[in-house]
Amino acid sequence: MNELAIVEYLRKLAGTHASGGLILGIGDDCAVFRPRPGEDLLFKSDQIVEDVHFRRTMAPAVIGQRAIARALSDIAAMGGQSRVCLVSLTVPVSLGEPFIRRFYRGLMAEAHRTGTALAGGDLAHSDKIYCDVSMVGAVPKGKALRRDGARVNDAIYVSGRLGKPWGRRIQPRLILGQSLLGKATACMDLSDGLALDLHRLCVASQVDAIVEKVPIYRGAALERALHGGEDYELLFTMPAQLATPKGVTRIGTIVRSQGKPGTVSFQGTLLPPKGYDHFQPSTMKE
């Protein structure tokens, strides 16, 4: 299977219908996209690297799903709808065509489920599997949910349960994110653990946070729920008087910063901003 044949396969898999604003898809130098009036666009790229974010022993379709789901989770965190994506993939020669087909089938299933068109990408060979997904989403003009809007006395919420085992299927919270537009004051997705991510949200908003309880995934240790990465749930703040959305748990309250903003306490003790850091000792992300 040569590059031309793979591109042809992907073009068919992507479909020829102009969806989500895509006017020209795979096959030219660039994809052409027509924005709708009254919308801002969201851009995000997220890479997954073999032995860092996944093992080669995982099913190729699951790796493909993870690759796109991580970027979709960021679109969800801004309250956006996903529109189109570009996928750059590097694979070892030895894995060849079967891997590529299965990888893209997993990826495209998630793309179709979320209304995301495959607009293009790039293919190359190397020793390890590497994939970078670039995602384009859309939100009503000026309405994107940012990290820097949390206010004193806002309630803090998370979706789902935290501390999920590594390698579990990521479910991007797109519908929840969209439902928070005009309600949440700040929002982000949990990719590096509650402690570190809530610290980041508080720094951006120049406030502190008090956490009283955390919804823990069944069987998970508290340590993992607080400091483990890859939960891909939404963390957001909202005025406390607004009704709690379905499927989320109030975990605490935003408070005025007493010193350096970003201090998070959990059940009365200081929660250090410790989580997964790609540039600390190079262990498997878990």
Place this chain on the structure above:
Amino acid sequence: MNELAIVEYLRKLAGTHASGGLILGIGDDCAVFRPRPGEDLLFKSDQIVEDVHFRRTMAPAVIGQRAIARALSDIAAMGGQSRVCLVSLTVPVSLGEPFIRRFYRGLMAEAHRTGTALAGGDLAHSDKIYCDVSMVGAVPKGKALRRDGARVNDAIYVSGRLGKPWGRRIQPRLILGQSLLGKATACMDLSDGLALDLHRLCVASQVDAIVEKVPIYRGAALERALHGGEDYELLFTMPAQLATPKGVTRIGTIVRSQGKPGTVSFQGTLLPPKGYDHFQPSTMKE
């Protein structure tokens, strides 16, 4: 240097000014971009992989320049202006901070030169250097230069000279591309060699091509000018009566297809669509 410190460095390097439609840059889950009315957007991602597209012995700033210039060349090929980019980078732990800083300095110099804002990206560690650049460009609505518009009797042109030595600095032809809007009937950039790329343009346009001469880079072999990759010049077609733009050479004429479209002849003999294919024997791209 941990991830947070690197992101902070990049945020400063990128600048805080909202340029090219960027409303929110590095530091949140997604970048936020406000499209201008009356424009279509162009999306492209291009990856460079160590030992495929470059060697580690190249200066980090040159690798960074190549990484962004390849994607800029695709924007040029559609007649676009570049607006923002996202950069995903994976580096070996051993190269560390000095490599990252120099790589981004080279990349950002090219970004600034071309008016491209750095909107975000991703960092990870692995054994090899890997970079994927996602580029967002813009063209007047409906005016993007595609591959599929070449018409019988159109003149065929290329910019610059072909067969450049591998590893040479890539100069994306953005100004030329923009000057061809409303004039060129088809356009693409030469990344896999004239023979293969002109074949692709002809297939897309359902025509054949006759090539009479090729402007050859000093000292290059004809074989390299016809079949070598990485020239990153523009290949385009235009009605023959329009004036030849500055810095380009007419190389031939589009003709009616006699059989299967895409046949290219050179000085009377058939030119096989042979060029660089990433999925054929895994040699260094040259």
